[in-house]
Amino acid sequence: MRMAAFIVTVFISTVASAGEHASSVFRQPEAIRPITGNVQVDFFGQKDLGGPPLLQEESAPALESGRKSPWLAAGLSLIVPGAGEFYAESYWKSALFLAIDVAAWAIAYNFDKKGDKQTDFFKGYANQHWSVVQYAQYTYDHYVPENQKPQYAGLIKPGTAGLPPWQRVDWNVLNAMERYIGTNVAEGKFYSHSLPPYDDQQYYELIGKYKQFNQGWDDAPPSFNYSEPVTPNFTYYSGEFSRADDYYSSATTYVTIALVNHALSAADAAWSAASHNKSLHASMRYQQVPVGLGVTYVPAARLDYSF
Structure with missing residues (x-):
């Protein structure tokens, strides 16, 4: 049995050796693959792809990186001036607009x-x-004809002595009297306005703007002619009212400046983002490299910056 096993073992070894020899006889000699120095090529290069080696480059679609959206930049700066410039990496302009x-x-x-x-x-x-x-009483006494006075007899409310002046006058009667004088009484043609209700913005504006209301000031003379100058208190008050108006006008001006700055920053941010995209181009492509009997694709990155 041992002899038989030995003979079988020798036979199998002989057959295997013969098969290997026969294989070596019919195998084509393998081309020596050159060493390129590129790890990806030397270790992972593809071969036996058929056809002759391709020496030209074929670029894959560019994969641009670092691009900035002009729309997003504009939207950011429209909300917060300078935010779009910061996004577009224009930091000095970002600080300026902010x-x-x-x-x-x-x-x-x-x-x-x-x-x-x-x-x-x-x-x-x-x-x-x-x-x-004081203004209503002077108007009633000097400009309402005697035959019309009963119509406006309720001008000053009875039993209101001691109350603030604006609570003592019937405003409807006062305005009716002002309209009548302005259209029917020759001496009162300069009564061009009806006094608005107390504490209305127009109330405070008119009493320091038109001569019609001069006689309501506490330094007014007993009688007044339209050709005469207004009282010192009238003049002083008019200046103080105008000062407040100037402050509000200045505030409005700077609000307008702020809003214009939002719009300008939005436009500049869009331009900055577009300029950034023109100056910076990052792309990725695949380059064919010959390897042995075939080729392999090697990724190649390219970064261009212009200024």
């Missing part, structure tokens, strides 16, 4: 608060020095 925005809103707020403070001042001055009762 600084203008902060300064404009801060100055607008400051002027608005000054306007509020000045408004409180001129209202207090008017309440102290101008009386609608």
Whole structure:
């Protein structure tokens, strides 16, 4: 049995050796693959792809990186000036637009608060020095014809002595009397306005703007002609009212500047993003490299920056 096993073993070894020899006889000699120095090519190169080696390059679609959206940049700066420029990596302009925005809103707020403070001042001055009762009584006494006076007899409310002047006058009667005088009485043609209700913005504006209301000031003379100058208190109050108006106008101007800055920053951010995209191009392509009897594709990156 041992001899038989030995003979079988020798036979199998002989057959295997013969098969290997026969295989080596009919195998084509393998081409020696050159060493390129590129790890991806030397270890992972494809071969036996058929056809002759391809020496030309064929680029895959460019994969651009680092691009900035002009629309997004514009939207960011429209909300917060400078944000779009920061996104587009234009940092100096980002700081400039943001600084203008902060300064404009801060100055607008400051002027608005000054306007509020000045408004409180001129209202207090008017309440102290101008009386609608005095104005109404003078108008009634000097410009309403005797035959028309009964029609406006309820001008001053009875039993209201001691109350603030604006609570003592029937405003409907007063306005009707003003309209009548302005259209029917020759001496009162300069009565061009009806006094708005107390504390209305127009109330405070008119009493310091038109001569019609001069006689309501506490330094008014007993009689007044339209050709005469207005009282010192009228003049002073008019200036203080205008000062408040100037403060509010300045606040509005700076709000406008802030809004324009938003629009300009949005436009500039879009332009900055577009400029960034033109100056920076990052792309990826695949280059064919010959390997042995075939080729392999090797990724090649390219970065261009122009300025």
